[in-house]
Amino acid sequence: MAQQIPVAFILWLLGGLEWVIWGVAVRVSVSLIGHWAVGHYAHRQGHQGWIVEGLPVQGYNLPWLGLLTFGENWHGNHHAFPHSARLGVEAGQFDPGYLFIRGLEKLGLVHDIQLPQSKPMRAGLTRIS
Template sequence: MKLVDTERVKAGPGCDATTGRVVFEPAKALWWGGHGLGGLAALALFPSWGGLAAFLALTALTICAGHSVGMHRLLIHRSFTTPRWLERLLVWLGTLVGMAGPLGMIRAHDMRDWHQRQALCPPHPSHGAGFFKDGYWQLMCRYQLERPPRLEIEPQVAHDPFHRLVERSWMAQQLPLALALWLLGGWGWVLWGICLRVWVSLTLHWMVGHFCHRSGQQGWHIAGLPVQGYNLPGWSLVTFGENWHGNHHAFPHSARLGVEKGQLDPGFWFIRILETLGLASEVKLPASQAPREGLMRRAAAE
């Protein structure tokens, strides 16, 4: 079976996209579970409006400006450009979501994308398992191929000293924020603003990925691929536009994910604000790129 290369992932001789296994990762499981326990402690032992406000504000900031805009649309897809200092700030905010460092995020995203572009895709990268099994796989395990492809991250990212530093210490990046929260509101704010926030962010990210690859509303279809992207109408303000995953499969390098009329996309609003301030340029839209091979129009999204 001929394998398809992507911009960063290259299938060398002997590469196999389907022969692999799901491997339990104790550190990953402890990271997710430990933050979950801390989140329960926040709710049970330190209920407060201040803690709730810290949780909501930091969750919105790190997911919107950090994960959706900084990590996903900027670092991974290069759908717009910013000054280097701002890129680093946005990527750092994305690291605070608690998934991985910048290079780890590229690796996880691009390997999953590479798998989903093949004629056959295993159930782990396709989110093909049932709800609870997929949750266990994604939140506590990794998929290990016997003969994996090469991941070639561009030198300006792979060799960036800031990205390399954050990559080596991505878990510890929570500590400066935890100290600030402790000074402002004690241990209760730490549990609300770190533990509960990280657990909710990780769990929500998995759930969006799970449902957006299963079924749902679809404005476009990619012919010949077993894994499709679907939209989740009604989840725009919670996911900051990442719910329009069917659109993203159709136009992966577009900075705008909510491309249909009425599709709210707070992440794109933030990019437009940066552009107005002169801090973002070369903003890509669906019309900025050639149509993806096999792209077929379906009914317009509601």
């Protein structure tokens, strides 16, 4: 949590307490709720494009959580391709997290971005419709 202190200090200087509340407290709360929602719902229900035989828990895709989770809502795809930076692997799956990573690549801040085809398919992975 200490990493929020410099952010809070800068926001305090720029706009006072209101900026700190919105820029730290609200932002962190929304992120944590999104993370919890994916962890809770994405292992129970939703669209399933892939099954990984032998996994005790399967992942499901939750399109309605897309913007809140920055693309982690494609959790079934994450189970299928855990190495991939791109989680929106099917047509129409918006993945803002991957777009952000690509932006960082263009700035020279990241490299060697892994995609689903970067590694062999994992054992037991089966595509379902």
